[in-house]
Amino acid sequence: MTSATGRWLVRAGAALAVASLGLTVDNLRRIRTPSPSPDVADPDDVVLLLPVRDEAGRVVDAVQELVVAARHWPGRARVVVLDDASSDGTTTLLAELAGRADLRDVLEVVPGTPTPPGWLGKPWACHQLAGAAGGAGVLVFVDADVALTADGLTATVDLLRSSGLDLVCPYPHQEARGPAERLVQPLLQWSWMSTLPLGLAERSPRPSLTAANGQLLAVDAAAYRRAGGHAAVRDQVLEDIALLRAVKASGGHGVVADGSRVASCRMYDGWADLRQGYAKSLWSAFGTPAGAAGVTALMVLTHVVPALAALRGSRTGLAGYAASVAARALVARRTGSRVLPDAAAHPLSVALLGALTADSVLAHRRGTLRWKGRPVEVSR
Template sequence: PITPTTNNFTFLPRICIIIPARNEADFIDTTIKSLLLQDYPGEVNIFVVDDQSRDGTADFAKEAAYTVGRVNQVEVVTGRDLPTGWTGKIWAMEQGVQKALELNPDYFLFTDADIEHHISNLGQLVHKAETEGLDLVSIMVKLRCQSFWEKLLIPAFVFFFQKLYPFAWVNNPKKSMAAAAGGCVLIRKQTLEKIRGLKTISHALIDDCSLAKAVKSQG
């Protein structure tokens, strides 16, 4: 867990948020609004990569930005066809990164299109990365269980994830064990460049842990 902070920054990194989205019309407006209303005082831009949605995901994302009055902070990127050697989500993330690089951000935040972020989430992530000199910071989102099967399976998933990736080992720089939670991953731009970008994990089926492993293996 990340300790709450008053977010008193001496340096305000520029953040580009990358959201891969495919048929996420039901929730993406909530996600966009929660990110636009963060209490982080630095510059934030959001890139929604619409991966050939058929439910108007792009329009809902734009409407959310308009409603909050932050249209200039949100850009919808039209996803291109999947090339050989890439998995779908990582290819969408890559397209967002390439577009965001035009703004020369200090950090990328990779997140999903169905997550409501606490108002202080971004500030706490950046504060932890800056004060502790971390290349990557990730937190596991609180999963809401509604259906019977969700209540049955999700707690088991979290339990076995912690068994498979012991957090004490993951957080120990002397251990090779690496993991991340793909719904919320903050990474320095220079770190992503150091591992040769997302193409390093282009074929991965588990994007978050593969990215964390690539970062940790570089020291």
């Protein structure tokens, strides 16, 4: 690489970092946030839907939190839990919860059936849950590792209705405790906050202008049915994003929101768990291996190249690095994550995400990906 090419790459990367910072600032101004004191005048019937598989360490707390949230809802609300062939004691714990007299008015536990050909496990579990929801007006899907606040359901459904949208995903605060988690997990919110124009995304039908999070996802039941429900995304690893795309394709609208006040989530516990979790999905996040390579290269150009140039004394590189850190810090401050020193290590975070993406693509090609004992691909 010539010195002229190197200087051009640094300038291009720095310019992209500054543009990304500008978009981040604009998104922080317009991002939707659940109201801290929602006033629900005409409450829908709501069902909280929780799929669980081998969650013995978390399922009791998860169910109890959802029950509390359901009872805070001013209208009729139920909690339906699907046991997806658990083998670690989850089934016994759910049976005990379902048998409690104080929970019978609000809690239903249903057994899952074997995943049929053409389906992945998570979409099939959600499809069964939606079928058990009856005539509810709003379906709220929640993952077992999400801790929902007492007013989290009310705030989430109020956001759905007050915004006039068909689907909203209040993004939970992502808990990160160890070094690997602190490097990678904050990138979840930063990634869409710094690249996706939210004002355009929530109204545009374009698939590329879509971000969602199935950890906490509220959808109008009629819009869900028009979109084909989870049957329309039965073979998708990232079924949350695919579901929002299906809603958009059927004439609906939706977007991610800042849910850091109403929910929190610790997705992974340490490096090994994190690596396995990202391996199962990153290969599909960008459409094709070529797409993954292209996006990774663009992220490295924008957030790593200027930082490396700054270490060699480049003022342009320093400006680009400062813009990257500023965007990361602003998102962290908004979502309750650590600001410093974590944001200062942003180039390292992006480089690690690139490595995890390559790891995921290679594992998918080898056919070695599994999650909770099942292959991460559909059976035919």
